[in-house]
Amino acid sequence: MIEKSLNIELPVSEDFRVQKNRFLPVNLDIDEVIEEKVKRISIVSGTHGDELEGQYVCYLLSDWLNNNKDKINGIIDIYPALNSLGIDSITRSIPFYNVDLNRIFPGKKNDFLPSQIAEGIIEEISGSDFAIDIHSSNIFLRELPQVRMSAEFKDSLLPLAKKMGIDFVWIHDAITVLEATFAHTMNSRGTKTLVVEMGVGMRITPEYCFSLVEGLKNLMAYLGILNIPVVNLKEPVISENGEVFYLNAGNSGLFVPTTAHYEIVKHGDKIGNIVSPLSGKIEEEVFSPANGVLFTLREYPIVYEGSLLARIFAFYEDHK
Ligand SMILES: [Zn+2]
Numbered sequence: 001m002i003e004k005s006l007n008i009e010l011p012v013s014e015d016f017r018v019q020k021n022r023f024l025p026v027n028l029d030i031d032e033v034i035e036e037k038v039k040r041i042s043i044v045s046g047t048h049g050d051e052l053e054g055q056y057v058c059y060l061l062s063d064w065l066n067n068n069k070d071k072i073n074g075i076i077d078i079y080p081a082l083n084s085l086g087i088d089s090i091t092r093s094i095p096f097y098n099v100d101l102n103r104i105f106p107g108k109k110n111d112f113l114p115s116q117i118a119e120g121i122i123e124e125i126s127g128s129d130f131a132i133d134i135h136s137s138n139i140f141l142r143e144l145p146q147v148r149m150s151a152e153f154k155d156s157l158l159p160l161a162k163k164m165g166i167d168f169v170w171i172h173d174a175i176t177v178l179e180a181t182f183a184h185t186m187n188s189r190g191t192k193t194l195v196v197e198m199g200v201g202m203r204i205t206p207e208y209c210f211s212l213v214e215g216l217k218n219l220m221a222y223l224g225i226l227n228i229p230v231v232n233l234k235e236p237v238i239s240e241n242g243e244v245f246y247l248n249a250g251n252s253g254l255f256v257p258t259t260a261h262y263e264i265v266k267h268g269d270k271i272g273n274i275v276s277p278l279s280g281k282i283e284e285e286v287f288s289p290a291n292g293v294l295f296t297l298r299e300y301p302i303v304y305e306g307s308l309l310a311r312i313f314a315f316y317e318d319h320k
Contacts, residue, residue: 150173
């Protein structure tokens with residue numbers, strides 16, 4: 001059932017809208033669902049208008065649910081485009097305001113439009129038992145499918161992430177956690193919220209999307225929201241068991257990788273070159289600082305000094 005869930009009037013006879021597709025257990029209307037206290041999960045995406053992997057995930061999941069209504073045991077709300085203006089105009093932030101929606105939660109009612117949007121989203125999704133916030137990096141970096149969480153909420157979130165067949169779980173310590181994100185606000189208010197990062201901006205990576213949909217179905221089976229068997233999907237690698245290395249450019253130029261994304265690399269292996277289109281020279285050779293997995297790799301070739309080129313995850317026993 002497609003519903004308008006948030007509507008804010010814009011200055012000149014237009015509306016800002018967020019829409020959701022709500023799936024309920026068959027044979028129960030919403031009053032009965034509330035009375036029986038069934039679990040509710042909200043799956044959101046499109047906070048950043050240039051991230052499209054989540055759009056395909058929402059389609060695939062809704063398509064499966066449309067064809068398997070008898071398996072639904074809870075409330076499943078799917079919001080493909082929280083920043084609907086951004087999605088429609090290929091803009092990462094909220095257009096005109098140039099504000100990153102994921103940096104202004106929880107927002108306020110009597111504030112400028114981006115803050116009103118944030119407040120409306122939190123109001124709408126509050127009360128969900130669980131939420132999944134799907135991101136796809138940006139146009140610059142390609143990411144292996146991963147769940148990110150703050151150490152503060154690890155005890156409640158890690159068991160859920162392990163059901164999702166995801167490759168990597170990155171637990172951030174308290175200092176690096178941004179409190180103005182959707183996930184932090186929701187987790188602080190009791191909705192267990194997982195952030196998924198995968199793929200690259202402005203593109204879809206079908207195999208990642210298929211895999212995440214299977215993971216989401218398995219998580220919902222585990223939570224009793226879908227009446228399908230829980231299966232053993234692959235266990236994620238967890239960042240606590242190793243160290244994340246950042247590779248940054250020392251020079252400006254064109255970064256040309258020589259290693260594929262998600263390859264296992266050894267200390268000293270070549271990752272790529274930074275070349276100069278003008279001089280025809282290699283400005284910098286980039287090598288791996290550790291034995292590990294290349295889980296982030298630069299997709300957009302132009303780099304400046306300091307640009308992030310890659311991230312490598314190394315298990316402690318491998319690089320000591
Ligand atoms: Zn994002």
